[in-house]
Each structure stands twice: as structure tokens, then as C-alpha cells.
Amino acid sequence: MNVFVSHLLGGHHSHRPSDEEPSSDGKQNDHVKCTREDVPCTEDEIGPTPPCCAKDPVHQLNNFHKMADVLEQEQEEELRPGENDETIQPPKEDVQGVPVSSDSVDSEELIKNSAESKRLVKMGLNTALAIALHNFPEGLATFVAALNDPKVGVVLGVAIAIHNIPEGLCVALPIFYATGKRTNAFLWALLSGASEIVAALLGWAILANKFSDTTYAVLFGLVAGMMVIISIRELMPTAHFYDPEDTVVTNSFIVGMVVIALSLVLFQL
Amino acid sequence: MDNVGIAMGLVIAAGASTGLGAAVVFFPSIVKLASRRVLAGSLGFSAGVMSYVSFIEIFGKARSSFEDAGFDEGKAYGFATLCFFGGVGTMTVSFPNSNKNKTPPPAPTGNPTNSMPKQPVCSHFFIMPISFSSSF
DSSP: OHHHHHHHHHHHTTTSGGGGSOOSOHHHHHHHHHHOTTSOOOGGGTOSSOHHHHHOHHHHHHHHHHHHHHHHHHHHHHHTTOOSGGGGSTTTTTTSSOOSSHHHHHHHHHTOOHHHHHHHHHHHHHHHHHHHHHHHHHHHHHHHHHHHOHHHHHHHHHHHHHHHHHHHHHHHHHHHHHHOOHHHHHHHHHHHHHHHHHHHHHHHHHHHHSOOHHHHHHHHHHHHHHHHHIIIIIIHHHHHHHOTTOSSHHHHHHHHHHHHHHHHHHHHO | OTTHHHHHHHHHHHHHHHHHHHGGGTOGGGGGGOOHHHHHHHHHHHHHHHHHIIIIIIHHHHHHHHHHTTOOHHHHHHHHHHHHHHHHHHHHHHSOOTTTTOOOOOOOOOOTTOSSOOOOSSHHHHHHHHHHHHHO
């Protein structure tokens, strides 16, 4: 099993062979050591959230990829027997009606360490809370902008939707891998996204009571400042962490500006 | 006030895209699409859009709305600037920095083939909770 997984992992990264080379940096090795899923992490090092995942999330994502491989294989194995009629919709039915076999042992292996899964659930829920909080100004911004001028609202909505996708992924994956409950994971992520709607309702409440140009102006000014801070303090550092040598970040930043400038200019015509 | 429907729909769509990302739990094979390059690119794109729109369009809207509200041009500009920095301050004070506890990325190894070295993925989202819990 493990051989298979590592083979898959190796295959996945084979287009970037240098990825698999151990870094000469000692710190990096420490992180890798810490994020091994079979090694319990020292939780009190930083705080309630798993320090290893925070320190070296790339390994976390590699783990996610690995787990996805395992799950994929499980699904394939489920399809192979073919004796049950549920094969048409295998992904959602894998909890029930599956005979005890090697694949269910594997999935138990995935979540056997209860401390590990508790840690993952906590991480997922904390992430959900954090994202819900940071979604709040974004939802308000989209709503206020769209209310005043739908074209700006559309532009903002698209930008926010684009980076909400990886956010939802980061909430759902830890919860799913810890509990094995797809719907739970999905609903928690949805809940963190729902704070945008709450913010919009709040914005509506404010504007419906006191609808004036001054209210708009103040909200626009506030929202502009908040959005700049979100993108410079949250989005850009994260993007650079994913891509420290800046192969795509600056270019995609410029592309984003150009695309939006073009669409705004075209809307004006 | 006649754009409430559009505005609400946009916000719901933006919020629902969180669910789109979360849908990977139903399709494990999609997790691999979330490569570092894709995540970095989408975040960079999004940051570009958001800063451009904020600086150019929304700030301009704040200015023109102040002018519509009866302030003269200079005062409108001044108030818009004040509100902008009010937003900056609100964000800085009430929303903790999610990157505070991040370890710096290791220096490039100098290996020219190593164009995308191992780097944190999802660090932003995984780190955020730490700074939240430490600031409360």
C-alpha cells in the first residue's frame, strides 16, 4: 500500500524531479520530520493549531495529495468487484454497503490516530473561523460596490470568488481527512463562505436605514482601504509562499490588473 | 437601491465559490489541480484585481460620492482619503495579521533547475488560526 502511494506520489511530482530532493537547509528537514503524519507533533510549540502544518504546509498539501491517492484507489477497488448495484454512484456510497476488505482497513489507517484527526478537525474549524472573519469585509465590499455600480460589483465579485476557491479547499480538506465525512467538511466550508452573505445583509441593513451619498462615500473609502490591506497583507504573502521565486505571482498580479482595467474601460465605452 | 438583487446575487455567488473549492472532498482527484503554481497564480491575480479596483475605481467612487453629497472637490478628496486610511486602520487593528508566525521561506538553493522548490501550500489559511488564537 505504502509502496503504491509513494509510487503515485513520485509519479505525480516526476515533472519536477528537483522537488523530491531533500533540501540542504536544516530547517526544512526539521519541518519535514515534524510533518510526518506518523510522528506526533508538539502542539504546545506555537499554539492550539498544529505547528507542523503551519510551519510547513507544503508537506501538508503533499499529505493531502497522498490521501487523495488512497481514496482514489479505494474508489477504484470498490468499482472492481462489481457485484453490488451501487457501482453507478460509488463516491458517495462508499460508507455503506462495502464489505470489510483491505480498502476499509486503509481508510481506517487514514484516521486511526485519533489525536491526529482531532488536530485536523481543530485546524479545519479554526481555518473556517478565520476565513469567515476575513470574508466579512469582502462580502460588504462586494455588496456596497454592486449596489452603487453593478460593473464594479461584478469585478470585485469575480476577484473574491477566485480566491475563495482555495480557501474553501483549505477548510474542507482537513475536516474531511480527519472525520471522513464529506458532507460535514463541505458544509463547514460553505458556512465560512456564508459570512459574505451575512456581511451583505448587514450592509443592506445599514444602507436601507440611512441611504445617502455620504454613507456610500464613507463605505467606499473604508472598503477600498480594507481591500488593499487584504490583498497586500494576506493574499500577496501567501502567493509568494507558494511561489517564492516569483515565477507566476507578479505576472498574474499584473494580468489581474490589466484584465480588470480592460474590462472597466470597455464598460465605460 | 434597485441593484439589491444583483448585489445579493453577486455576494451569494462569491460566497458559494467557497463551496466550489470545498467540493474537492467529493472528487479526490481534483486535489492535485491545486498545485502551488495554480494557487499562487490565482491569489496573485486576485490581489491584482482587488488592489487595482480599490485604488482606482472604489476610491474614485468614494470621491465622487462625497462630491454628490455636496462637498467641494478638495474636501471630497480629503474625506475619501481619510476614509481610505480608516479602512486600512480598521483592517490592521481589528483583523490580525495572518502571516505573523510564518517561517520565512528557505533561501533559493542556487540550483537553476529548481524553479519551484518545496514551499508551503495553503500556509496562509493554515497559519491564520494561530494568529487569531494568539490575539484573542
